Amino acid sequence: MGDHPWQDNAPAEDYTVDELMVTVLASWFDNSDEVVNGMASAMPVCAFALARLTHAPQLTWVAAGIGLDPREFHLPRSTLEAPLWQDAVAYLDHYRDFWHLVQGERHFRKFCVGAAQVDRYGNANNSILGDDVHAPRRRLPGTAGLGDMGSLGKQLYFWQPRHSPRTLVERVDFISCAGYLRGGDERERLGLAGGPQCMVTNLAVLDFEPVTRRMRLLSVHPGVGVEQVQNATGFELALPDNGVTRTPAPTREQVRLLRDVIDPEGLRRYGFDHA
Numbered sequence: 416m417g418d419h420p421w422q423d424n425a426p427a428e429d430y431t432v433d434e435l436m437v438t439v440l441a442s443w444f445d446n447s448d449e450v451v452n453g454m455a456s457a458m459p460v461c462a463f464a465l466a467r468l469t470h471a472p473q474l475t476w477v478a479a480g481i482g483l484d485p486r487e488f489h490l491p492r493s494t495l496e497a498p499l500w501q502d503a504v505a506y507l508d509h510y511r512d513f514w515h516l517v518q519g520e521r522h523f524r525k526f527c528v529g530a531a532q533v534d535r536y537g538n539a540n541n542s543i544l545g546d547d548v549h550a551p552r553r554r555l556p557g558t559a560g561l562g563d564m565g566s567l568g569k570q571l572y573f574w575q576p577r578h579s580p581r582t583l584v585e586r587v588d589f590i591s592c593a594g595y596l597r598g599g600d601e602r603e604r605l606g607l608a609g610g611p612q613c614m615v616t617n618l619a620v621l622d623f624e625p626v627t628r629r630m631r632l633l634s635v636h637p638g639v640g641v642e643q644v645q646n647a648t649g650f651e652l653a654l655p656d657n658g659v660t661r662t663p664a665p666t667r668e669q670v671r672l673l674r675d676v677i678d679p680e681g682l683r684r685y686g687f688d689h690a
Contacts, residue, residue: 423668438665439615441466446473457682459527464677480513526564532587535650537594537611540587558591565592568608576686578616580649595628629653634662
């Protein structure tokens, strides 16, 4: 993508919620991380690129599990396609080299998760809607790598552009990606390391309590209230002892990079208008 120094740290006055979400996602990655994107992951791809152009220039990104550190890319609607990874420093054999690395504890410790349903303990569903697995009300895209990433000790970072009781639910219809299961130390007792860390939605930023593992409201976006977030959630959210804060606005430089360099076609907005 070229060199674009972080020149203007002043808060932006003109920004959209998708740009705010990307900057929050980007803040969770640093120089020591190795990341990979999945299918239909425009927002994480934008976050990786933004981190590399600002605070984490040495972040290692294997685009679509194939292209190591793309030098130039065109963001396609499907984030597994060649325009994303074809101009890379090197290529990995996806089914042999990449998955061999993923199964180790040292590599790809953070993974961004987008799912149709997420419950209070961070269990995610992208498989079916309905109680009967053999006759679901609706079939969803499927797990792809979610089942693996939820079981291989990865830290999971969720994004959801449509915060509603239909997406943040009391209980997922099917566990495609293991979170903290029924809460507490159940994940740890089953020998699963890692787990859900945070979630950013179009309304708020959330994390998970360290003991109960319940989803907790950390900050609300500008113009959004705590009650509004709770009413849009299918279960009772935990609240931090020191109060809910306001999500910081992106900087003017972050907004410029997203609009002019990383995603001029605005593919990061996909999902906001498709309820």
